Amino acid sequence: MIKMIFGKDRKGEYIDLEEYGGVEKKEAKMFVKVAEIQSYDDVKDFANYIYEGNLLILDVSPISIDDIELERVINEFKRITEDIDGDIAGMDRNHIIVTPSGVKIDRRKLRKF
Secondary structure (H helix, E strand, O other), X not given: OHHHHHOHHHOOOOOOHHHHOOOOOOOOOOOEEEEEXXXXXXXXXXXXXXXXXXXXXXXXXXXXXXXXXXXHHHHHXXXXXXXXXXXXXXXXXXXXXXXXXXXXXXXXXXXXX
């Protein structure tokens, strides 16, 4: 599903829907940022996006082979979300979603009736 949403099936390219018209440009209050974390040292830089009120989809696959490093990263993001009343949840084995203050993750999967 991540591949479909973020264009991995299109050789890593994103589709800019503005090119097709009908999209009105407005200044956004929040951005969805996609990030790949290489080490625990990256947490501070990515945490700033959360503190600024953005939603972060974090790819942890580069550190997933080191259980201790992965646990440290996840625990630090948990602490950050507790501090700002945000939320954190795993999307799959290698992706975590971290939300800013005022945004909660509904963990129920939507299904067509």
